[in-house]
Amino acid sequence: MRQSQLFTHTRREAPRDEASKNAQLLIRAGYIHKEMAGVYSFLPLGWRVLENIMRIIREEMNAIGGQEVHLSALQSRALWEQTDRWSDEKVDIWFKTTLAAGGEVGLAPTHEEPITAIMREHIASYRDLPQLPYQIQLKFRNELRARSGLMRGREFFMKDMYTFARTEKEHEELYERVKQAYFTIFRRLGLGDRTYLTFASGGIFSRYSHEFQTVADIGEDTIYLDKTKGIAVNKEVLEESVLADLGLEQDKLEEVRAVEVGNIFSLGTRFSKALGCVFKDAEGKERHPIMGCYGIGPNRLMGLIAELFADERGLVWPKTVAPYSAHIVALSDEPAVKNAAEKVYQDLQQANIEVCYDDRDGVSAGEKLSDADLLGIPLQLRVGMKSLKESAVDVFDRATGEERRVPLTQISETVKSAI
RNA sequence: CGGGGUGUGGUGUAAUGGUAGCACGCAUGCUUUGGGUGCAUGUAGUCCGAGUUCGAGUCUCGGCACCCCGACCA
Numbered sequence: 456m457r458q459s460q461l462f463t464h465t466r467r468e469a470p471r472d473e474a475s476k477n478a479q480l481l482i483r484a485g486y487i488h489k490e491m492a493g494v495y496s497f498l499p500l501g502w503r504v505l506e507n508i509m510r511i512i513r514e515e516m517n518a519i520g521g522q523e524v525h526l527s528a529l530q531s532r533a534l535w536e537q538t539d540r541w542s543d544e545k546v547d548i549w550f551k552t553t554l555a556a557g558g559e560v561g562l563a564p565t566h567e568e569p570i571t572a573i574m575r576e577h578i579a580s581y582r583d584l585p586q587l588p589y590q591i592q593l594k595f596r597n598e599l600r601a602r603s604g605l606m607r608g609r610e611f612f613m614k615d616m617y618t619f620a621r622t623e624k625e626h627e628e629l630y631e632r633v634k635q636a637y638f639t640i641f642r643r644l645g646l647g648d649r650t651y652l653t654f655a656s657g658g659i660f661s662r663y664s665h666e667f668q669t670v671a672d673i674g675e676d677t678i679y680l681d682k683t684k685g686i687a688v689n690k691e692v693l694e695e696s697v698l699a700d701l702g703l704e705q706d707k708l709e710e711v712r713a714v715e716v717g718n719i720f721s722l723g724t725r726f727s728k729a730l731g732c733v734f735k736d737a738e739g740k741e742r743h744p745i746m747g748c749y750g751i752g753p754n755r756l757m758g759l760i761a762e763l764f765a766d767e768r769g770l771v772w773p774k775t776v777a778p779y780s781a782h783i784v785a786l787s788d789e790p791a792v793k794n795a796a797e798k799v800y801q802d803l804q805q806a807n808i809e810v811c812y813d814d815r816d817g818v819s820a821g822e823k824l825s826d827a828d829l830l831g832i833p834l835q836l837r838v839g840m841k842s843l844k845e846s847a848v849d850v851f852d853r854a855t856g857e858e859r860r861v862p863l864t865q866i867s868e869t870v871k872s873a874i
Numbered sequence: 875c876g877g878g879g880u881g882u883g884g885u886g887u888a889a890u891g892g893u894a895g896c897a898c899g900c901a902u903g904c905u906u907u908g909g910g911u912g913c914a915u916g917u918a919g920u921c922c923g924a925g926u927u928c929g930a931g932u933c934u935c936g937g938c939a940c941c942c943c944g945a946c947c948a
Contacts, residue, residue, distance in 0.1 A: 468886045472940045787907045821909035
């Protein structure tokens with residue numbers, strides 16, 4: 456990507472109407488555009504980051520047997536009435552509208568109903584199970600109060616997987632499988648060392664649900680953390696009987712703020728029963744699949760990662776989600792510099808490295824470097840006369856601040872080994 | 875939903891009821907070329923609607939939008 460062709464521009468100042476650090480930085484860097492409270496559009500750089508996050512999630516869901524689908528956002532009233540989740544008293548975050556032809560529809564806040572209705576048409580035998588359909592799709596929730604930039608929106612992407620199992624035992628195996636995949640995802644996103652499995656309220660069919668909570672000051676949740684055991688309890692369920700049940704001791708717990716980055720639930724047969732989703736077991740007897748649901752919010756992850764790793768100069772992306780692996784910065788318009796930078800750009804592209812090249816004319820070195828810091832691409836390749844006198848480029852690590860001079864002939868290998 | 879606050883060029887801001895100004899950006903020219911270079915010229919604005927007034931960015935009423943705290947978040 457040639458930066459001279461990128462339509463987004465950086466800004467010196469954050470917009471007045473945005474108080475959260477993640478949205479301020481992402482808007483200043485041109486990653487996102489605020490459409491209205493709690494609703495953001497993703498611009499070229501931001502979309503690349505979001506896609507990277509979704510790609511990692513997708514890879515791990517596929518790795519455990521997930522099958523990707525894409526369900527409709529528009530939902531029929533009749534379907535949700537079958538599970539008694541249509542009325543605004545039961546679910547108060549519906550966006551609803553009417554069809555010109557008559558009849559009411561809603562914008563899906565979650566997808567248990569439609570996925571179960573679909574599985575009902577395709578599952579008939581125990582031989583058809585288990586199944587792990589999932590999707591990454593927009594969800595709509597008419598929150599009374601959106602806040603914290605990308606952390607809590609009214610329209611947001613969600614990865615939602617649903618599992619359909621034959622038996623309770625099989626359900627538990629699937630549940631565990633997804634749980635492990637979640638740990639892998641958060642590790643790959645750079646959040647592994649501060650994300651904890653957290654016990655939270657379970658709903659009707661199990662004592663607990665499990666949240667994945669990333670310790671961060673900006674978190675909306677308060678959790679009690681046992682670092683030696685590596686697990687936590689959400690404040691909402693903290694009581695003596697719970698601690699006893701989990702083998703935790705009150706005085707060894709640390710109270711911290713955390714961001715809920717994932718949540719997994721056992722649903723039992725709540726939906727399969729209500730919607731008549733059945734299969735015949737080996738004895739020919741009709742049974743309802745045992746279900747689970749598993750959510751991750753890519754938008755929230757992007758906001759969290761942006762805010763968590765940023766420094767006073769701007770964004771600092773982990774290598775796995777960065778919009779580009781390397782950022783070539785031509786420090787002047789002198790032909791020698793431009794030619795050398797151009798050559799590096801060609802070389803890296805040939806080496807299949809995702810690279811952004813700041814080839815803008817008439818922009819000072821200082822401004823380009825400030826922009827590069829703000830954009831937060833992991834490696835900056837600073838091409839200027841100083842280093843070119845030694846036939847080299849200065850490779851700057853955005854996260855550590857380390858800079859080293861690398862001969863032009865070794866740039867591709869150096870970048871490749873660093874990403 | 876309860877409480878508090880804010881709406882001025884693209885962005886950030888200033889203006890006792892009396893000529894809407896500054897900075898950044900953007901455009902043009904010169905200058906500069908390893909941390910937002912300097913200069914000149916230009917561009918562009920009072921959220922919407924009523925009302926009070928000789929006169930409203932400023933006061934009143936209504937609406938809309940945005941932010942924060944709380945509540946809510948199977």
